[in-house]
Amino acid sequence: MTALLIILIPVAIIGAFVILTYNNLIARKNQIDYAQGAIDALLKKRFDLIPNLVATVKEYATHERGLLEQVTALRSRIGQARSDDERMGLEGQMSGLLGRLLVQLEAYPDLKANQNFLQLQATLNEIEEQISAARRAFNAAVVEFNNAIEMFPSNLVAGWMGLKRRQVFEVDESEAAAPSVSNLFGN
């Protein structure tokens, strides 16, 4: 009886540890998927808004034709992207480009009086903030996940589950750069 207990107790402890760690790792993995899903949903929302923005702006902001064409072309490339990595890179560029466009459009008083444009601008700003929040949530989830799969002893279970380290979202250089006033005035 004692010998049986000596065998059963460690087995029960190890079993409980494996189950708890397994569930914990799955929860962390799902958190990443959840944040990724939120980012995708928001990017899709932004993607759908871009034609409206271009249509509203092009009548007023004739000097921004080049920038508008870039936005349209980039949107089309996003639609045709073959991999998630490529798409995410292009979405990063789109954030930077839209930010620049909205700043440039501040110089058009007629446009700023257009209710439709104000509504679009407001919605885009809100979506950008939400994307930024979702990316922060994604990065936090990735850091927790990476810590869990690399730290002992949970790395033993993670190895058995075949879990791999995930990449955090990094801001594209063009997106990270603050809008330059001298660029805006063409100096």
Add this chain to the structure above:
Amino acid sequence: MAVAPKSDLPEIEELLRRSRELEKLRQQVRARVGRVWMLLLAGTAALYLAVRPLLGPSGWYLFPAAILVLFFWALLQTQTALRPYHDTYKREVLGPLVEAVLPGFRHDPGAGLSREVFLASRLFPSRPDRYHSEDLFSGRLTGVPLSFAEVRAEEKREDCDKEGCRTRYLTIFKGLLAVAEFPKSFQGTVLVYPDRSEKLLGALSRGLQNLGGRFRGLQLIKLEDPVFERHFVAYADDPVTARYVLSTRLMETLSSYRERYGPIYVSFVDGTLYLALPYSGDAFEPPPLWRAAVDVRRLRRYADLLQAMRDVVSRLQLDVRIWGERALKQPGASGERG
């Protein structure tokens, strides 16, 4: 609440000059209250001496009842005498002080925030058995409607032993509670509490905080700002909403408030912001009758409290509503042109 830096309010000197009338009133009220209690003492002595000769031994049964009646009469007289003094203090002293610190704000001493507002904040899980709110301040700060009031919420506890049960009231919250419209429209709940356990328990506190989140039906959110994480613990029903509401700038603002003034509780519930600033004293009340009507230290404390509220709300930049109704009501944005 931690000791706030002294406000440099020249208005206080002006208040002191204007307070001579109030000082006269205080002396009159003090004299009247003194007379009432002297009468009570005299009445008690007279009853003591008269009760036996007039009513015989059975008079002793009436004596405590008569004293009780006299005592309630004295209390009533004191309250009646104090009321004009309190009203004048709030009108003549607090009114100008509020105007100096929060221009355009209305101070309504008798009104408060309802129990429903307190509960809607979701900051304090216990339902108060005794709730009192007074000194309501309302107005617009940088274009945002803001209301705040002094609140005291207590929970009833019964201690029972062999001798019977005793009821006592535990304070759930005492201080200023504020409610304002938050500029970001969202559905959900984000709660931010001062983090006290991490300093004491270190890594163990994470487990306790996780449990705290489950108890509230929310999840513990670990945010990226280490200073914020050191000062606060945040719970939300969704990590993306939590980060949407708690922008890096907002976290910095709350951390700097915490370092400057002391603990603060914040909640964001379906687009509404609630702030709770704990305060141990009884704010916005006149000094006791035996002290000068205008006490500079007391006034500075009140001014600091109002300033703390003003600072935190203005630094939250609640007026920066770049979308929604307010953006569309900008001058020149009223109609389509071209």
